[in-house]
Amino acid sequence: MYPREFDYVAPASLDEALDALAANPGAKVMSGGMSLLPLMKMRLFSPEMVVDIGRIPGLDDITDQEDHIAIGALVRHHQTATSALVAEHAAALAEAAAYTGDNQVRRRGTTCGSLAHADIAADQPAGALAAGATMVAASKNGKREIAAADFFVDTLTSALEPDEILVGIRIPKTGGGSAYDKLGRRGGHSDYAVAGAAAWVRKSNGTVEDARIALTGVGTKPMLAAGSMEAFIGSDGSAAAIAAAADRATEGVTVLEDLYGSEAYKAHLARVFVARALEQALARA
Amino acid sequence: MTVNGKAVSGSVEPRTLLVHFLREDLLLTGTHVGCESGYCGACTIHLDGVPTKSCMVLAAQADGCDVTTIEGLAKNGDLHPVQEGFWERHGLQCGFCTPGMIMSAAGILAENGSPTEAEIRHGLEGNLCRCTGYHNIVRAVEYAAAKMRGEEPAPPEWETDLV
Ligand SMILES: Cc1cc2nc3c(=O)[nH]c(=O)nc-3n(C[C@H](O)[C@H](O)[C@H](O)COP(=O)(O)OP(=O)(O)OC[C@H]3O[C@@H](n4cnc5c(N)ncnc54)[C@H](O)[C@@H]3O)c2cc1C
Ligand code: FES
Ligand code: FES
Numbered sequence: 001m002y003p004r005e006f007d008y009v010a011p012a013s014l015d016e017a018l019d020a021l022a023a024n025p026g027a028k029v030m031s032g033g034m035s036l037l038p039l040m041k042m043r044l045f046s047p048e049m050v051v052d053i054g055r056i057p058g059l060d061d062i063t064d065q066e067d068h069i070a071i072g073a074l075v076r077h078h079q080t081a082t083s084a085l086v087a088e089h090a091a092a093l094a095e096a097a098a099y100t101g102d103n104q105v106r107r108r109g110t111t112c113g114s115l116a117h118a119d120i121a122a123d124q125p126a127g128a129l130a131a132g133a134t135m136v137a138a139s140k141n142g143k144r145e146i147a148a149a150d151f152f153v154d155t156l157t158s159a160l161e162p163d164e165i166l167v168g169i170r171i172p173k174t175g176g177g178s179a180y181d182k183l184g185r186r187g188g189h190s191d192y193a194v195a196g197a198a199a200w201v202r203k204s205n206g207t208v209e210d211a212r213i214a215l216t217g218v219g220t221k222p223m224l225a226a227g228s229m230e231a232f233i234g235s236d237g238s239a240a241a242i243a244a245a246a247d248r249a250t251e252g253v254t255v256l257e258d259l260y261g262s263e264a265y266k267a268h269l270a271r272v273f274v275a276r277a278l279e280q281a282l283a284r285a
Numbered sequence: 286m287t288v289n290g291k292a293v294s295g296s297v298e299p300r301t302l303l304v305h306f307l308r309e310d311l312l313l314t315g316t317h318v319g320c321e322s323g324y325c326g327a328c329t330i331h332l333d334g335v336p337t338k339s340c341m342v343l344a345a346q347a348d349g350c351d352v353t354t355i356e357g358l359a360k361n362g363d364l365h366p367v368q369e370g371f372w373e374r375h376g377l378q379c380g381f382c383t384p385g386m387i388m389s390a391a392g393i394l395a396e397n398g399s400p401t402e403a404e405i406r407h408g409l410e411g412n413l414c415r416c417t418g419y420h421n422i423v424r425a426v427e428y429a430a431a432k433m434r435g436e437e438p439a440p441p442e443w444e445t446d447l448v
Contacts, residue, residue: 001302001321001340008299008345037341038322040300050299052346102411103389104326107335108342190410 003040010052017053021163022140024049034109035117068170077106090171092178092198096127099189112166118158121192125222127180129214130198131171137164152221176202177284181276185260193217194260195269199277201285208237218270219253227251228274237282246275286350289357297344304328306344315355315384326412329385330354336392355384366429367391376425378416386412390426398434
């Protein structure tokens with residue numbers, strides 16, 4: 001299976017890569033290639049040029065930056081899954097990375113690539129939403145920051161412009177605890193999510209002071225579950241509060257049926273996984 | 286790039302996948318092509334030491350890298366412990382998945398000398414086998430792990446379980 005012909009460049013610096021994107025409107029960024037290459041091989045998508053960012057130095061680290069942690073564009077799923085920093089400040093994202101694909105995929109696919117790809121059924125977008133991440137995008141005209149909640153626009157569509165590179169994400173150190181859980185298409189955590197949920201919770205004096213709850217595999221894009229959040233923030237975080245929040249998991253969400261489940265089944269799974277993610281996040285909060 | 290310790294070079298179209306470069310240009314046909322879509326793992330090789338599906342990498346992306354294929358695993362005619370394990374514990378039937386399985390398993394053991402059965406199964410999730418039911422593959426990896434630790438592997442189940 002060969003993709004259609006394309007031009008290939010592997011810039012040695014970020015500036016060169018941004019120049020290549022600016023000069024070639026038909027160009028597409030490639031990081032791990034774990035989603036882009038299959039699309040190209042099946043000829044569902046045929047960019048005129050591939051800008052391979054894999055050789056740009058300085059993008060492959062997870063670093064501690066006082067009030068946040070920074071995950072560079074070339075950090076692989078495996079690094080995110082096994083990083084002590086991510087485990088401490090965004091356990092939901094670490095779990096989502098650990099449940100992404102298989103060992104070989106996790107060694108090559110990147111966390112930022114998964115976010116930029118914005119697949120409805122991908123794991124890490126939900127983790128990033130729950131973590132309250134900020135996306136840092138660069139183009140020839142400079143850098144801009146995009147809140148995770150504004151980043152996922154539609155199915156396979158992020159807020160990135162064609163000439164932008166997601167150079168990294170920032171995760172604020174906001175305390176509390178978080179978790180991600182899913183049902184994979186091959187059962188357990190294996191393969192893309194049939195449905196899943198991530199949650200972040202911070203409690204103070206017995207009250208849920210703040211929370212973010214995100215769904216994957218359920219709606220038209222990776223998204224926050226606004227109804228569940230409204231129900232849970234300000235509650236006592238009890239089992240009854242978890243059940244009440246889970247009940248509102250798909251409020252305002254257009255639930256999509258796919259090959260792996262009907263609308264009713266997906267909505268059911270959304271409730272189940274919101275409850276599970278909340279329980280686990282509270283246990284860590 | 287370096288393949289199995291030898292420097293090689295070639296000129297390919299950008300769209301050439303690494304697996305095709307290995308098989309068709311270098312004639313290293315031990316690396317198999319199954320699904321070509323990233324799922325089956327038959328094409329697994331080591332790219333700079335990391336188990337990688339070579340149908341999911343452009344040959345150009347591997348420029349300058351160090352590639353090890355199944356042909357490069359045996360040293361001076363001695364099978365790698367994982368290869369020996371697959372032989373000794375019947376870890377294969379038709380053999381189609383085997384090169385990828387072995388490369389994946391070797392990758393697991395390079396990082397974890399004493400994996401549990403669950404860790405072996407989890408580590409091999411990216412490799413599909415249509416024949417064996419995986420059971421003997423797990424035993425083969427356990428055999429190799431014991432050998433690599435310098436221990437005597439547990440005897441095969443067919444000598445102990447049936448009595
Ligand atoms: C067998 C298999 C199983 C998988 N299972 C799962 C799973 O269970 N869960 C899951 O969530 N995913 C799964 N995936 C997808 C995998 O996680 C991909 O690695 C990930 O979605 C994309 O990351 P990448 O670095 O490979 O990006 P690429 O494939 O290189 O790119 C994907 C898209 O994002 C864009 N892009 C990538 N990086 C950037 C950047 N830095 N800036 C701007 N745009 C960028 C590209 O232009 C492209 O449109 C699986 C993939 C395979 C092959
Ligand atoms: S041929 Fe590469 S994963 Fe199947
Ligand atoms: S031995 Fe036949 S596919 Fe595994």
